[in-house]
Amino acid sequence: MPTPVLYCRDPLSPRRVDEHFAREAQEVRARGGAVGLVDHDALLKGDAEQAVAHVPAGLGSVWYRGWMIPGDRYVALAEALSRRGTALLVTPDQYRAAHELPGWYEMFVDITPASVWRPTRPGEILAAEDLADLAEPLLPGSGIVKDYVKSRKHEWEQACFIPDLADWAGLTRVVQRFVELQEEFLAGGIVLRSFETFSKLESVAAEVRVWWLDSEPRLFTPHPDSPFERGLVPDLDHIRPGVQSLGCRFVTTDVALRSDGVWRVVEVGDGQVSDLHPSSNRGEFAALLVGL
Numbered sequence: 001m002p003t004p005v006l007y008c009r010d011p012l013s014p015r016r017v018d019e020h021f022a023r024e025a026q027e028v029r030a031r032g033g034a035v036g037l038v039d040h041d042a043l044l045k046g047d048a049e050q051a052v053a054h055v056p057a058g059l060g061s062v063w064y065r066g067w068m069i070p071g072d073r074y075v076a077l078a079e080a081l082s083r084r085g086t087a088l089l090v091t092p093d094q095y096r097a098a099h100e101l102p103g104w105y106e107m108f109v110d111i112t113p114a115s116v117w118r119p120t121r122p123g124e125i126l127a128a129e130d131l132a133d134l135a136e137p138l139l140p141g142s143g144i145v146k147d148y149v150k151s152r153k154h155e156w157e158q159a160c161f162i163p164d165l166a167d168w169a170g171l172t173r174v175v176q177r178f179v180e181l182q183e184e185f186l187a188g189g190i191v192l193r194s195f196e197t198f199s200k201l202e203s204v205a206a207e208v209r210v211w212w213l214d215s216e217p218r219l220f221t222p223h224p225d226s227p228f229e230r231g232l233v234p235d236l237d238h239i240r241p242g243v244q245s246l247g248c249r250f251v252t253t254d255v256a257l258r259s260d261g262v263w264r265v266v267e268v269g270d271g272q273v274s275d276l277h278p279s280s281n282r283g284e285f286a287a288l289l290v291g292l
């Protein structure tokens with residue numbers, strides 16, 4: 001039986017799949033996969049029952065595909081679905097492990113930039129001394145700041161890149177700006193990472209997204225922000241054990257070639273909420289989801 005998939009509904013046209021995922025959902029249907037609709041807005045507002053009100057009862061085991069969901073909201077989604085006889089193929093613990101850096105870091109520690117973190121609430125400003133303590137294990141060098149899930153890479157100078165982690169004033173300024181701009185969406189806490197120099201194609205980091213299903217690399221796509229439709233083919237032998245020990249069924253790893261020729265894992269993600277590059281073949285992806 002093709003595996004059913006739950007997509008986010010279109011907020012303006014609630015009987016349809018959100019436009020961003022519509023092509024993919026169409027390909028799932030074309031392969032016999034049932035498609036259910038989840039109300040992402042209701043889920044984030046705290047009404048999980050409403051979010052799944054239009055999911056057909058007794059769908060069995062399903063994938064979710066859509067916008068990112070905070071870890072606690074994913075728990076609520078799983079519970080509301082189970083009351084309707086539907087189970088997510090990725091459990092809440094697995095989702096969190098792949099989605100948040102502290103969940104996957106240990107498994108990839110030798111092949112990802114060194115990182116430290118501290119849980120914080122949205123808007124919470126850490127004192128300069130606390131940030132300096134946090135950064136201490138990464139010294140000397142430059143770094144980047146992000147939360148457990150996302151960076152503000154498009155505001156690189158003011159809210160992402162830290163030229164010198166030993167410079168308290170600079171470190172505090174960039175982290176504070178990051179916290180301000182994340183507003184209430186700051187996920188989990190503050191992460192600081194050692195900066196590594198990655199190879200660039202025409203001045204853009206050549207990141208490749210590898211999609212792993214049951215610890216097998218099944219698809220390679222350019223990073224969603226990449227201006228290139230084809231990426232390099234990464235060397236995965238040293239990455240596979242990390243994916244295996246993470247133990248999640250559907251995972252992405254964003255890998256980049258460091259300037260010394262070593263493939264590094266920049267980020268791990270849950271495959272259900274990782275974005276596809278606009279050029280990626282939705283049919284091939286849908287076939288993976290429905291299991292044909």
Ligand SMILES: Nc1ncnc2c1ncn2[C@@H]1O[C@H](COP(=O)(O)OP(=O)(O)O)[C@@H](O)[C@H]1O
Pocket residue numbers: 113144146149150151152153193194195196197198205207254266267
């Ligand atoms: N430790 C690092 N060293 C160098 N560049 C980095 C590092 N971490 C992130 N970057 C760059 O910043 C971008 C965004 O970081 P990432 O961790 O992928 O956050 P996001 O979730 O916002 O995509 C990456 O695609 C990479 O180009």
Ligand SMILES: [Mg+2]
Pocket residue numbers: 254267
């Ligand atoms: Mg990324």
